Amino acid sequence: MRAKKRRKIDKMIQSLIYLISFIGVIIFVSIIGYIVTTGGKLLSFELLTGNYQAKVTDIFVESNGDNYTYPSSENEYYSPRWDIAVKDSINKEGNPIVEISYIGDNSPMKKAKNLNDCLIGDKSFCSEYSSVNIVVGNSIKTVIMDDYNQIAYGKYKAEAMVKVLEKGSTINSMSIQKEGGGIRGSIITTIYLIVLTLILAVPVGVFTALHLKEYSKNKKSTYLIRSMIDLLTGVPSIIYGMIGVVVVIPMLNIIFKTNGSSILAGAFTMAIILLPTIIKNTEEALKVIPQEIRAASLALGASKTQTTFKVVLPSAIPGILTGVLLGIGRIIGESAALVLVMGAAIKDQVSIKEGSTTLAVHIWQAVGGEQPNYELAAAISIVILIVVFILNRIAKIIAKKMNKSWY
Amino acid sequence: MNTKKEINNIFKIKNLNLFYADNQALIDLEVNIEKNKVTALIGPSGCGKSTFLRCLNRMNDLIEICKIRGTITFEDRNIYRPNYDVIDLRTNVGMVFQKPNPFPMSIYDNVSYGPKCQGIKDKKILDEIVEKALRDAALWDEVKDRLHSSAMMMSGGQQQRVCIARAIAMEPKVILMDEPTSALDPIATQKVENLIENLKKDYTIVIVTHSMQQAARISDNTVFFLLGKIIETGPTNKMFSNPNKQETEDYITGKFG
Ligand SMILES: Nc1ncnc2c1ncn2[C@@H]1O[C@H](COP(=O)(O)OP(=O)(O)OP(=O)(O)O)[C@@H](O)[C@H]1O
Ligand SMILES: [Mg+2]
Numbered sequence: 001m002r003a004k005k006r007r008k009i010d011k012m013i014q015s016l017i018y019l020i021s022f023i024g025v026i027i028f029v030s031i032i033g034y035i036v037t038t039g040g041k042l043l044s045f046e047l048l049t050g051n052y053q054a055k056v057t058d059i060f061v062e063s064n065g066d067n068y069t070y071p072s073s074e075n076e077y078y079s080p081r082w083d084i085a086v087k088d089s090i091n092k093e094g095n096p097i098v099e100i101s102y103i104g105d106n107s108p109m110k111k112a113k114n115l116n117d118c119l120i121g122d123k124s125f126c127s128e129y130s131s132v133n134i135v136v137g138n139s140i141k142t143v144i145m146d147d148y149n150q151i152a153y154g155k156y157k158a159e160a161m162v163k164v165l166e167k168g169s170t171i172n173s174m175s176i177q178k179e180g181g182g183i184r185g186s187i188i189t190t191i192y193l194i195v196l197t198l199i200l201a202v203p204v205g206v207f208t209a210l211h212l213k214e215y216s217k218n219k220k221s222t223y224l225i226r227s228m229i230d231l232l233t234g235v236p237s238i239i240y241g242m243i244g245v246v247v248v249i250p251m252l253n254i255i256f257k258t259n260g261s262s263i264l265a266g267a268f269t270m271a272i273i274l275l276p277t278i279i280k281n282t283e284e285a286l287k288v289i290p291q292e293i294r295a296a297s298l299a300l301g302a303s304k305t306q307t308t309f310k311v312v313l314p315s316a317i318p319g320i321l322t323g324v325l326l327g328i329g330r331i332i333g334e335s336a337a338l339v340l341v342m343g344a345a346i347k348d349q350v351s352i353k354e355g356s357t358t359l360a361v362h363i364w365q366a367v368g369g370e371q372p373n374y375e376l377a378a379a380i381s382i383v384i385l386i387v388v389f390i391l392n393r394i395a396k397i398i399a400k401k402m403n404k405s406w407y
Numbered sequence: 408m409n410t411k412k413e414i415n416n417i418f419k420i421k422n423l424n425l426f427y428a429d430n431q432a433l434i435d436l437e438v439n440i441e442k443n444k445v446t447a448l449i450g451p452s453g454c455g456k457s458t459f460l461r462c463l464n465r466m467n468d469l470i471e472i473c474k475i476r477g478t479i480t481f482e483d484r485n486i487y488r489p490n491y492d493v494i495d496l497r498t499n500v501g502m503v504f505q506k507p508n509p510f511p512m513s514i515y516d517n518v519s520y521g522p523k524c525q526g527i528k529d530k531k532i533l534d535e536i537v538e539k540a541l542r543d544a545a546l547w548d549e550v551k552d553r554l555h556s557s558a559m560m561m562s563g564g565q566q567q568r569v570c571i572a573r574a575i576a577m578e579p580k581v582i583l584m585d586e587p588t589s590a591l592d593p594i595a596t597q598k599v600e601n602l603i604e605n606l607k608k609d610y611t612i613v614i615v616t617h618s619m620q621q622a623a624r625i626s627d628n629t630v631f632f633l634l635g636k637i638i639e640t641g642p643t644n645k646m647f648s649n650p651n652k653q654e655t656e657d658y659i660t661g662k663f664g
Binding site: 299 | 464469495497506508509511520521525570
């Protein structure tokens with residue numbers, strides 16, 4: 001009778017556990033599913049390696065009088081005189097553009113002259129021109145034909161633009177835009193920030209932990225330091241961001257001659273944020289190492305330093321690595337503090353002495369504006385997921401290689 | 408006669424008192440350890456055998472609450488003199504612990520650890536030291552093909568012999584062993600005992616044991632501890648056949664302990 005009842009309760013609890021874990025799985029799958037389906041379309045080599053800033057070039061082209069042909073597809077509009085096809089499209093920021101979808105090998109456009117180097121962009125002031133490489137994927141913003149009345153803007157749509165293009169034998173001025181929106185700068189910034197932060201935080205963290213666990217004899221002071229570390233782990237990062245602004249940035253302005261926000265300031269701030277985590281993880285790793293191992297080393301006539309660096313520290317590496325990994329996760333995920341100390345301006349040319357955005361801040365920028373761009377945010381999220389996945393694998397492999405089992 | 412005996416005593420312990428905080432663990436110990444002999448320390452649990460053993464290579468230094476009074480001379484120099492070089496002492500007085508405690512490294516790295524810490528870097532010399540130590544520990548044939556695999560993967564008995572090899576590699580004068588076979592099965596115990604038998608020629612060995620048979624089999628001298636005091640000390644065969652004190656007889660015959 002009682003056994004029966006117990007079995008019933010066991011069954012109920014079991015089904016409850018299954019149900020709850022099933023809900024968890026569904027949530028995870030749907031998050032990843034949403035990110036992949038929303039961002040997948042946008043994810044491309046260009047997105048990863050491209051500039052964020054769009055680049056506009058004004059050109060001047062003369063027709064050679066030939067008429068070309070091209071089997072244009074449904075939504076393309078072809079200009080026989082210039083041997084290019086254009087179509088209506090949408091750029092990474094979500095704005096409509098007229099995109100070049102085809103450009104013939106013998107197209108007169110290949111001989112286009114760059115007006116950007118000319119005084120006030122007017123060909124009458126120019127004697128020499130540099131060439132321009134127009135490729136599929138560029139968009140056309142404006143066209144002004146030799147007859148100045150024939151003007152087309154990107155917002156006229158592809159069909160209207162082709163009509164204008166066919167109305168003259170010289171294009172007086174055409175603005176070609178190489179689309180921006182790439183995240184290369186943010187990827188590089190993220191890598192810089194991770195490397196710099198770890199260079200600052202890991203040695204300090206590990207040595208502090210060594211001091212606390214292996215060397216310090218003063219129980220009161222270690223207790224004090226430990227309680228402080230515990231407290232600091234719980235402090236919201238925005239407070240560290242504020243400290244970064246009022247302490248770190250002015251300090252770096254003096255030492256490294258930076259000018260306000262910089263990746264360096266971000267690294268110092270993140271290092272402060274990570275220190276407690278790294279110290280705690282290293283200490284935990286040191287705690288697990290049996291006292292007998294230390295005794296064995298000392299009994300062999302090794303000094304304290306030799307014992308610490310030849311036996312204790314190597315054995316603690318997997319644990320230290322866990323701390324580092326958590327730290328990297330935190331660097332990748334941080335946005336609030338970084339906006340304060342590194343600014344929110346997305347850069348293509350990244351320098352550690354200047355502000356920039358990490359991928360997370362880039363996402364914050366993408367969805368924070370008036371026209372939130374969820375596709376871009378999701379695409380960046382995919383990049384972050386991949387990076388985190390790779391880092392996890394690497395850490396697991398290293399930990400496995402160095403794993404010291406005590407049992 | 409008297410002077411000859413003095414020369415043969417590698418350790419001389421005089422008036423040794425040891426406290427863990429306010430707890431006295433060793434009381435007025437007076438005993439000598441004979442050179443190139445095996446000395447067994449016996450006595451019931453908690454009587455201070457391990458504590459005494461740790462005094463001989465100053466491993467008690469690691470225990471903060473431990474306070475020591477009295478003198479212990481090693482080769483006629485007081486090892487508790489303030490400026491005595493502890494590292495030098497420990498290179499001369501090796502130790503094998505109760506629980507096998509190899510480093511989480513390869514067998515080779517375990518055995519070469521001590522010499523490396525002394526600054527020997529030449530690979531050839533290290534190779535020789537490792538081979539000799541493993542041969543002396545009767546382990547060479549078993550492990551010569553896997554010197555670079557982890558010592559943690561070996562059986563308990565093999566681990567303990569690696570630990571002995573690790574101690575031998577330093578070519579110490581004395582090896583201290585704290586119940587080296589208590590964590591081992593009878594066959595592994597047999598191997599370690601044979602090993603001790605062989606090491607006798609070149610080393611002074613001080614061994615703590617709970618096995619009267621073991622003490623009788625391998626030791627030349629025996630020291631009997633009870634409640635932090637040395638009750639009796641002398642040649643093993645004499646003490647086991649005809650002890651001076653009633654407590655000694657009671658302990659050896661298993662009446663208590
Ligand atoms: N690290 C320590 N701190 C405090 N007291 C200790 C410490 N080590 C040993 N003692 C105490 O000293 C006394 C002697 O202990 P010791 O370990 O030397 O005994 P033992 O003879 O080796 O016993 P066993 O045969 O069980 O190993 C015991 O009362 C023990 O509680
Ligand atoms: Mg003991």
